[in-house]
Amino acid sequence: MNKPQYSFSFKYAAIVTLVTAVIILSIFMPAKLSRIYDSSLLDTIQREEESSFPESFRYSLTTTERLYILSMALNNRNILQSDYAASLREKAIRTNRDDNAASFAYVENKRGPAQGEITAENAMEICYSELSAIISDALGIDGFAATNPCSQTLYSAVDMLEPQKNVSVWQIEYTSAVPPANLPFSLMEAHVDAETGKIYSFAFRMDQEVNFNEDRLAEIWLNRLNITEFENITENSPWPETTKLRKKFATDGMGHEKTVFSVGFYEGINEVFVRITN
DSSP: OHHHHHHHHHHHHHHHHHHHHHHHHHHHHHHHHHHHHHHHHTTOOOOOOOOSSOSSOOOOOOHHHHHHHHHHHHHHHTSOOOHHHHHHHHHHHHHTOTTSGGGEEEEEOTTOOOTTSOOHHHHHHHHHHHHHHHHHHHHOOOOOOOOSOEEEEEEEEEETTSTTSEEEEEEEEEOOSSOOOSOSEEEEEEEEETTTOOEEEEEEEESSOOOOOHHHHHHHHHHHTTOOOOEEOGGGSOOSSOOSSEEEEEEEOSTTOEEEEEEEEETTTTEEEEEOOO
């Protein structure tokens, strides 16, 4: 009879001891472990990998949409930032008027290219390569090689009503205060997509005259963007300038809107250009 009672008392004591140990450990062990962990971090440099991608969602835009956003942003860049211009932008946001240039912004991207975007050096290489192909096909001139110094600045063209719709572009422009002269080719300006490498506008000068055809240049340039449809709207768009070799065209943009661009040639200085600003 005593043996079963002794066995029961031993089991009870073991359970009480185990429960007591668990309670004690739960009270004192976390603080002890925390002190041990903290001491392991002291005087030690910790490195943490940081993703260069923003956490926010970003639309996948087509080439026509990217071209439209950039053209609208560049047009807004030409609007003086007066109180009136600011009121236009604020009204566009309130009324969802996404067809208003004031609802787009063109701002310098000081953070630099994101992962997957091309560098300034790559942008220059792509720009020269694309221009060489365009000039060869449209003007019949081979060997394009600009040697004048140019600067490269990264910008973001943003739809302010939907900021996730944005396009990063390298703006390339000559750095001299005086336009370069006595060079076979001189690059004046260009906009290169930092993500796709597409060239969206450009202007360059040559040391020779050419048999210039606006329609041909527009077609060749758009083909490089995989865009095939465009229309001549020159008659409905009078020019503030008197140059004869200049036409205005329109192609599909975003939604029901069109992207308007101009193609031309300045005689005398032999400057060829494709611009997506109205």
